[in-house]
Amino acid sequence: MLTVEGLRSRYGRIEVLHGIDLEVQSGEIVTVVGANGAGKTTLLRCLSGVQPVSSGTITFRGEALVPVPAYRRLARGLAQSPEGRQIFTNLTVEENLRLGAFLFADDRVEKDMDDAFRMFPVLKEKRNLAAGGLSGGQQQMLAMARALMGRPSCLLLDEPSMGLAPIIVAQIFEVVKGIRDLGVTTLLVEQNAFGALKIADRGYVMETGHITMSGGAEELIADPRIREAYLGI
Numbered sequence: 001m002l003t004v005e006g007l008r009s010r011y012g013r014i015e016v017l018h019g020i021d022l023e024v025q026s027g028e029i030v031t032v033v034g035a036n037g038a039g040k041t042t043l044l045r046c047l048s049g050v051q052p053v054s055s056g057t058i059t060f061r062g063e064a065l066v067p068v069p070a071y072r073r074l075a076r077g078l079a080q081s082p083e084g085r086q087i088f089t090n091l092t093v094e095e096n097l098r099l100g101a102f103l104f105a106d107d108r109v110e111k112d113m114d115d116a117f118r119m120f121p122v123l124k125e126k127r128n129l130a131a132g133g134l135s136g137g138q139q140q141m142l143a144m145a146r147a148l149m150g151r152p153s154c155l156l157l158d159e160p161s162m163g164l165a166p167i168i169v170a171q172i173f174e175v176v177k178g179i180r181d182l183g184v185t186t187l188l189v190e191q192n193a194f195g196a197l198k199i200a201d202r203g204y205v206m207e208t209g210h211i212t213m214s215g216g217a218e219e220l221i222a223d224p225r226i227r228e229a230y231l232g233i
């Protein structure tokens with residue numbers, strides 16, 4: 001569904017992605033794990049089109065994506081739940097969700113909203129409240145639900161566990177599994193390698209702008225190098 005080949009990207013003169021190759025098949029949860037500053041967010045920003053690519057290709061559902069501007073990528077089926085959630089704190093929960101559906105003006109928006117509230121009951125309770133009043137975990141749920149309102153076939157999820165208590169992180173990862181059950185393919189970028197690999201089908205390890213390891217998630221969890229460097233085991 002999504003293939004990245006030889007992807008390079010830079011901030012000014014400093015290259016931060018040095019030729020990334022990765023693939024996500026339809027229906028998978030694929031995770032990219034790595035330390036702070038490895039380049040994971042930059043990779044997702046290249047995929048969603050807000051960060052320029054200096055060379056390499058991105059193919060999504062058989063189509064070259066690099067020439068497609070960011071605002072058209074959602075219509076192609078690629079949605080991002082960004083780092084830091086980026087919800088609109090002064091708008092209500094429902095208004096944030098409606099913004100996720102800005103491409104559509106059909107009756108299905110109401111059904112999608114009902115589906116979102118079924119998947120995230122806490123958002124239903126708070127639908128008329130300002131999103132800024134939600135807890136961190138609830139804001140993360142809102143960011144994911146808003147991305148789903150764009151009816152993506154592939155969701156790019158940037159560090160959903162960031163800054164959340166372990167019990168909330170566990171809930172968030174359960175929700176990501178639920179998103180896969182909806183038939184939405186997920187590329188999950190995480191510093192929480194163990195949590196991400198536990199729910200993923202496959203994983204890639206990113207270090208200073210390179211992919212240094214890849215494989216089945218169980219295989220990566222069992223690998224002594226991963227256990228030492230990322231799992232603290």
Ligand SMILES: Nc1ncnc2c1ncn2[C@@H]1O[C@H](COP(=O)(O)OP(=O)(O)OP(=O)(O)O)[C@@H](O)[C@H]1O
Binds near residue numbers: 011016
């Ligand atoms: N806007 C920017 N301008 C210059 N350099 C940047 C910018 N954003 C990120 N970088 C640098 O690019 C490198 C990769 O950063 P990136 O945010 O992609 O990493 P990351 O793996 O997502 O880390 P984090 O978990 O902190 O988001 C880092 O060295 C970072 O300092």
